[in-house]
Amino acid sequence: MPERLIELKDIAKSYGRVFAVGGVNFHVDRGEVVGLIGDNGAGKSTLIKMLAGAIRPTSGDILVRGQLERNWDASRSRAAGIETVFQDRALCVQQSITRNIFMGRELRNPLGLLDVARERLEAERLMREIGFTSKVFTPDSVVGQLSGGERQGVALARAIYNKADLIVMDEPTTALSLTETAKVFRFVRTVREGGRSVLFIGHNIHHVFDIAERFVVMDRGRVALQATKSEIGTAGRLIEFMEKLAHPSGVSTEAGAAP
Amino acid sequence: MTMQLQSTETPAAPVKHPPDTALRQFLDSNRAALGTLAVFVVMISGFAIASPRVFLHWPIYSSVLVTLPVALCLVVPLVFVVTVGEIDLSFPATMGFSAWIFALVVQAGYSPFLGIAAALVTGTLLGLGVGALVVVADLSSLIATLGLNYMLRGFILICTQGKSIALSDLADSPAYNLLSSQLWGIPVQIFWAIGFVVLAGVLFNRHPFGARVKAVGDNPDSAGQMGINVRHTRIAAFAFMGLGAGLSGIFTTMINFTWWPTTGDGYLLPAIASVFVGGTPTWGGVGTITGGAIGALIVSFIQSGIVAAGLSGFYVQFFNGLIIILSLLGHRWNQKRYR
Numbered sequence: 001m002p003e004r005l006i007e008l009k010d011i012a013k014s015y016g017r018v019f020a021v022g023g024v025n026f027h028v029d030r031g032e033v034v035g036l037i038g039d040n041g042a043g044k045s046t047l048i049k050m051l052a053g054a055i056r057p058t059s060g061d062i063l064v065r066g067q068l069e070r071n072w073d074a075s076r077s078r079a080a081g082i083e084t085v086f087q088d089r090a091l092c093v094q095q096s097i098t099r100n101i102f103m104g105r106e107l108r109n110p111l112g113l114l115d116v117a118r119e120r121l122e123a124e125r126l127m128r129e130i131g132f133t134s135k136v137f138t139p140d141s142v143v144g145q146l147s148g149g150e151r152q153g154v155a156l157a158r159a160i161y162n163k164a165d166l167i168v169m170d171e172p173t174t175a176l177s178l179t180e181t182a183k184v185f186r187f188v189r190t191v192r193e194g195g196r197s198v199l200f201i202g203h204n205i206h207h208v209f210d211i212a213e214r215f216v217v218m219d220r221g222r223v224a225l226q227a228t229k230s231e232i233g234t235a236g237r238l239i240e241f242m243e244k245l246a247h248p249s250g251v252s253t254e255a256g257a258a259p
Numbered sequence: 260m261t262m263q264l265q266s267t268e269t270p271a272a273p274v275k276h277p278p279d280t281a282l283r284q285f286l287d288s289n290r291a292a293l294g295t296l297a298v299f300v301v302m303i304s305g306f307a308i309a310s311p312r313v314f315l316h317w318p319i320y321s322s323v324l325v326t327l328p329v330a331l332c333l334v335v336p337l338v339f340v341v342t343v344g345e346i347d348l349s350f351p352a353t354m355g356f357s358a359w360i361f362a363l364v365v366q367a368g369y370s371p372f373l374g375i376a377a378a379l380v381t382g383t384l385l386g387l388g389v390g391a392l393v394v395v396a397d398l399s400s401l402i403a404t405l406g407l408n409y410m411l412r413g414f415i416l417i418c419t420q421g422k423s424i425a426l427s428d429l430a431d432s433p434a435y436n437l438l439s440s441q442l443w444g445i446p447v448q449i450f451w452a453i454g455f456v457v458l459a460g461v462l463f464n465r466h467p468f469g470a471r472v473k474a475v476g477d478n479p480d481s482a483g484q485m486g487i488n489v490r491h492t493r494i495a496a497f498a499f500m501g502l503g504a505g506l507s508g509i510f511t512t513m514i515n516f517t518w519w520p521t522t523g524d525g526y527l528l529p530a531i532a533s534v535f536v537g538g539t540p541t542w543g544g545v546g547t548i549t550g551g552a553i554g555a556l557i558v559s560f561i562q563s564g565i566v567a568a569g570l571s572g573f574y575v576q577f578f579n580g581l582i583i584i585l586s587l588l589g590h591r592w593n594q595k596r597y598r
């Protein structure tokens with residue numbers, strides 16, 4: 001059995017009397033790509049913010065490698081090896097790829113100055129690791145020259161550099177073209193081959209179905225479905241399921257009923 | 260349902276880039292500074308053709324080298340402030356205030372070195388205060404520093420009742436020999452100023468502080484998400500501006516052996532013009548120290564150059580403006596903008 005990287009048990013988050021997430025069980029194993037799907041307001045964002053330690057759950061337990069975590073917050077989350085690539089990617093477009101990767105945690109030489117040579121070498125290695133093979137760009141290239149998918153790659157490289165075991169990617173393919181999306185998929189696959197896990201959040205079910213091996217469908221703050229790719233079969237069947245969730249006419253799914 | 264992808268960003272077109280040689284890289288990363296240098300060379304050549312008698316001889320350069328250090332110590336820190344995404348209009352008063360402290364210490368009979376230290380500390384603290392006010396209260400730096408400039412200058416005028424301080428004993432002091440005399444016919448303060456520019460260049464290009472200044476000016480939200488303390492970085496840029504203002508206040512007082520309550524007043528617009536003539540854009544995130552220094556050189560030469568070229572003083576303002584506009588147009592064409 002693969003190592004359980006992180007597990008959420010009965011996690012709930014409520015704002016006053018409104019449940020954003022109500023009692024969710026959820027886990028990610030080492031080296032797997034999990035797709036998190038759900039409509040707007042399904043609780044995806046709240047869930048990943050709790051993973052990142054940005055917000056505290058109202059109740060429930062968080063376990064990292066089987067150990068119960070107390071005082072879970074952003075720095076604990078990072079220390080546990082979770083890196084979130086937010087939707088806006090947190091890049092500075094006028095700076096070089098290297099500067100973006102090392103933003104806020106610059107490598108220094110004994111004089112306290114930037115260790116430019118080592119940073120450049122590391123950036124080159126990271127670009128290779130995520131399959132950033134273009135000869136057109138060097139670590140000194142300005143991020144503003146890059147396309148959307150390549151920018152996503154820089155954000156990903158930054159997460160890898162931090163030695164993350166789990167990389168959470170929030171809507172990484174939104175506003176990307178087909179070729180760009182393919183590029184992001186290639187990055188994700190390379191990351192997974194390196195033994196890391198990816199939690200891939202997306203609106204486009206086709207995208208998520210392509211890249212992930214296991215799926216978690218959220219609906220109105222609850223998990224409506226957890227299934228592997230082989231259990232689901234085709235993207236069409238997943239979409240069918242989603243449509244039934246949205247319009248439960250005659251079809252009553254247990255999870256569709258909100259409290 | 261079929262795949263619905265909105266390609267809002269152009270897919271990577273097969274761009275043909277020239278080979279990535281070391282020379283090309285150097286040219287690319289120093290575009291703005293080299294453009295400014297070109298402007299300077301063209302301008303000086305023009306002056307030399309118009310007035311070879313003046314521009315092919317040393318005295319004009321020597322006289323510019325006396326006043327240039329004062330400008331350099333203002334322009335270079337101002338590049339940091341503009342790059343971090345702010346502006347400082349209060350440095351003339353900070354300069355006057357620091358120089359005042361220097362003059363008071365020297366007048367009281369203490370060592371000028373103590374006066375220098377006091378002026379530098381005063382400048383830095385004032386810059387820190389200006390930065391803290393702008394950043395913590397989240398004010399527009401354009402308006403807030405304008406107000407602070409008036410307030411601080413007003414405070415000086417109220418306290419001194421407009422009286423200047425003469426420091427005639429300064430000429431014999433070791434501090435004067437060290438900072439304001441001549442070496443092989445070259446005004447010695449230019450060496451100090453060049454040292455300051457080099458240190459600032461290292462800070463800007465090779466130190467984490469410079470990297471953070473650029474990141475904050477580029478995208479404060481991203482910088483914050485990556486763990487950079489956005490507020491501290493901004494305040495530090497203002498503090499550095501204060502330090503530079505203190506230094507230039509010391510230089511100008513030593514050159515003139517006199518402190519005036521108006522010390523620093525004339526430097527506001529030339530210093531700002533130098534930053535932008537030098538190729539630092541207005542929008543933050545990028546800047547060039549070398550460019551700023553050459554910009555200061557250009558602005559310093561315009562005035563003496565035009566008069567020496569035989570035109571009347573009435574032309575100075577016109578050519579000042581012309582150089583600024585032409586430089587801006589040049590940089591606009593020379594630099595890519597990514598935001």
